[in-house]
Amino acid sequence: MRRISAVLLVLLLVSFMSAAGFASDRPLIAFSQVAMNHPWRIAMTNDIVYWAEVLGVDLIWNEAEADAAIQLTKVRDLLLQEPDALIMSPFQATALDPVKEMCDEAGIPLVTIDRSIDSEPGTGMYISFIGKDNTKLARELGEFVANYLYETYGEYKGNIVEIQEAVGSSATIERYNGFREALEQYPDIQIIATQSGHGYRVEGTKVMENYLERFPAGTIDIVYTHSDEMGLGALQAIKAAGRTELIGRLVTVDGQRAAIETVVNGEHLAVSDYAPHFGEAAIKAILAYLAGEEVEPVQMLDSNLYHMTTDEGANFTRNYYNRMLAEDLFY
Amino acid sequence: MLQNQIQIKHKAGRSFSSNIVLLLVFAAVMLIGALISPLFFSVQNMRNIIVGAATFGILASGMTVILIAGEIDLSVGSQVALTSVLMATLAPISLTLAIVASILATVTIGILNGVLLTKTKMPSFVLTLSTMGIVRSIALVIGNGQPVYGVPRSYSNLANTTVGGIPLVAFLLVAIYLFTWFFLKYTTLGRSIYSVGSNSEAARLTGINIDRITVAAYAISGLMAGIAGLYYTSYVTLGLPDGAVDYETEAITAAIIGGASFFGGEGVVTNTLLGFLIVAIVKNILNLMGVSPFVQPVAIGLLIIIAVGVRTMRKS
Structure with a gap:
């Protein structure tokens, strides 16, 4: 009997762990x-x-x-x-x-x-x-990348490697298509490889390691990942391989604080925000x-694009990052 | 022989007192539900509990049979997903064909599980861990990783159909538990499963074909996974190759709270029914209370520790 009362007692305790009852207007x-x-x-x-x-x-x-x-x-x-x-x-x-x-x-x-x-x-x-709108934000990111390459090389040219989100999800398809829509008009900007990293950081690292082996220094200009987690993973691979020419050449979608931070410190080129x-x-x-x-x-x-390539962009990004710090926001 | 009878009597006595503990826990849970929210005893809520948890209930009856045989079947969640994909793929051709093909598929998987187990003598945890992945892959390949549309509206409405205010699936659950109860208690095959699970060597010496019994237990587990999958398909209205993940653990939880032992030979399917209802009700109460989803598993964990702990303490 004592055990049974213990059972009841525990169950009652569990039930009172959260007091229910709303009585407001x-x-x-x-x-x-x-x-x-x-x-x-x-x-x-x-x-x-x-x-x-x-x-x-x-x-x-x-x-x-x-x-x-x-x-x-x-x-x-x-x-x-x-x-x-x-x-x-x-x-x-x-x-x-x-x-x-x-x-x-x-x-x-x-x-x-x-x-x-x-x-x-x-x-x-x-x-x-x-x-x-994933298509729209990917298109804007593509336009940003095209302009960045133009500013850097004096012409619209460059090689991009891409790491996709989970295969077949609507977000993947839209981020894939929107980005290409923007680059269509620049035949010398090429997406030379694309593969899924399933949205995870570890997978992002793995896919990036593979790319770094396939494409020697100087043959990749931009790394486009469909999410911050994979972008941060790819950054790890780039640092581990000592491919410093790719630091500051990553663009991703999502907008978590860790990624915004890498924009502020110059490791990411841009983050398009898909904050929830x-x-x-x-x-x-x-x-x-x-x-x-x-x-x-x-x-x-609307989605914001965080980057440091213009004064306006840098101010906007820094202000947002400081707010994230002050309010301890993850996104 | 006499020794055997004594042992059986002893076991019956023990299961009787576990019954009481289980009924008390059930009563306590109902009481807490009533105290927590006036919504708890509403007809709609009772319906929600049954309709929402029925898939687990059906799986738990099959899992009880497997646990009594002293084995485990981790592949049932994947089988549910496969069924939903087969249903959604084949139903546009013919609903009857889809149902027959789904049940045939899961029973075949069950038989294969059993045959592989008896031939290789590997631990069933390891074997069904492998088939869990293989069956999941088949579902993903057939569905191309995507949700499969094609379940007719008339079929998906079944999950929400009520007869005299009682959900149709409640009758299905009663039928399944009556079937399993009758099978285990009154058929030679069913009783042999207890013998094999409690002492396979002794069972072998009395002339029981252990391999056949094991295969039969897995066939039943496959059958139940198939039926659970048929209901799941109606409930989610489409084929989900990546759905029903971890459903095997829900089934195991219900069965062990109901008193099925991991060491075989023990388990009463009516107690599994109680175990299943207790878990479903506790989850419902936590939802009605708005308890954080991070904390909810604590309640289920405590429930298992209490239910199983009381029994193992008594035994020792």
């Missing part, structure tokens, strides 16, 4: 995060928690262990608590599409961030999709909807 917003397995995801959640506080709403959230089925289940858990709105960062467009129907039935407005679902935003209770800062736009869209205002069904947030 503030709107209650639920957030379904697909996973917390990457700094980018953690930063996305932190950003939403931050803006919920700033904009005066109560927030409940959970995460779905990067699993479509679990996300469906956990969305149900959130909707059961009758929030005033649901923000979801879906695992996948089709698998999470039933959430739109759940929201329609429950009369709860839905905002998706980062990725959309199959249903058309602006129909039923699916009020808005807030994303970032959706909280402000998402919560403002919901508040507008709750106040009876019109909401844009699709909102594409």
Whole structure:
């Protein structure tokens, strides 16, 4: 019997570890995060928690262990608590599409961030999709690289090696295509190798080591990686191989502090930001909807390009980096 | 013979008191749920729990059979993913074909697991660790690493269908657990699995064909993985070659909380059902409370330690 009471006691303790119960008049917003397995995801959640506080709403959230089925289940858990709105960062467009129907039935407005679902935003209770435009940011990065090569060599020429994100993801395809769109008009700027680093730092290092063996010093002008993690990995490989001519020739996408820092200290040439800062736009869209205002069904947030090649760029980048330091932001 | 009977009686007595502990934990969990949130006992929440966790429940029944045989099957999560890909690929041709092909595929994988195990005598952990990767690769290759669309709406609606307010899948779960319970208790094959798991040498001496029993246990595990995959496909509405990762650990967790032993010969499938429900309810409560996802595994970890610890302490 004593053991059984111990069992009960432990369970009770566990249950009181977090005191439940919201009793405020503030709107209650639920957030379904697909996973917390990457700094980018953690930063996305932190950003939403931050803006919920700033904009005066109560927030409940959970995460779905990067699993479509679990996300469906956990969305149900959130909707059961009758929030005033649901923000979801879906695992996948089709698998999470039933959430739109759940929201329609429950009369709860839905905002998706980062990725959309199959249903058309602006129909039923699916009020808005807030994303970032990978094609556009990759195109801008490509243009920046072309101009940099022109400034450096006096003509539009150069060899680029590329390390891609996870094969087949929409982000990979868009970052691949957008970059090429910008370079199409310069026949002497060539992408001489492309390979997937799956988004991971270690893989970035491996692929870069391979490139460094294949292409001797002087044959690579720019290294383009689809994400900071791989960019930082590639930088390690470059330093380890002593290929100093490539220091300051890396361009990446994402915008974590570690990468911005390498821009400031000259190891990266540029970082295009794909920071997961959706909280402000998402919560403002919901508040507008709750106040009876019109909401844009699709909102594409702007991406910043961080570099030190102009005074303006350098100031902008330094200010942002200092803010990241002051507020201890990962992204 | 007499010795055997005594031993069996002793075992029955022990499993009876584990039953009580398990029921008490179940009651405690329900009580906590009721105290924590008025939403807990709502019909909708009860439905959500079953519909959300059913895949794990189906897998756990197969895993119990495997654990009783003294083995383990780590490949079931990959089999679920493979089923979903096969379903999504073949359903546009014919739904019946897709279902038959999926079940045939997973049962075949189960049989292959069993045959390889009995022929090579490798530890089942190592063997099924390998087949886990191989089956996952097959799913990824068929799906080309991408989600596969093609599950008809009529089929994906099944996961959310209710009969008299009760989710369809609840009836499926009851049927599966009744089947497994009956199989283990009342068929020669089922009882032989206990003998093989508790003492394979003794079982061999009494004339049981151990290899056949092991293969049969894995075939059942494959069958359950296939059925779980059919439900999973309906639930996620598409084929996900990279889905259902780590589902085998969910199944193992439910089975061991229910009292199945890693050393074989022990396990009662109705207790696995309780174990599965306890885990599903605890997760639901943590979600309703908004407990940080980083902390949630602590609760499940404690649950395993408590459930298994109480039993092993009693034994010693």
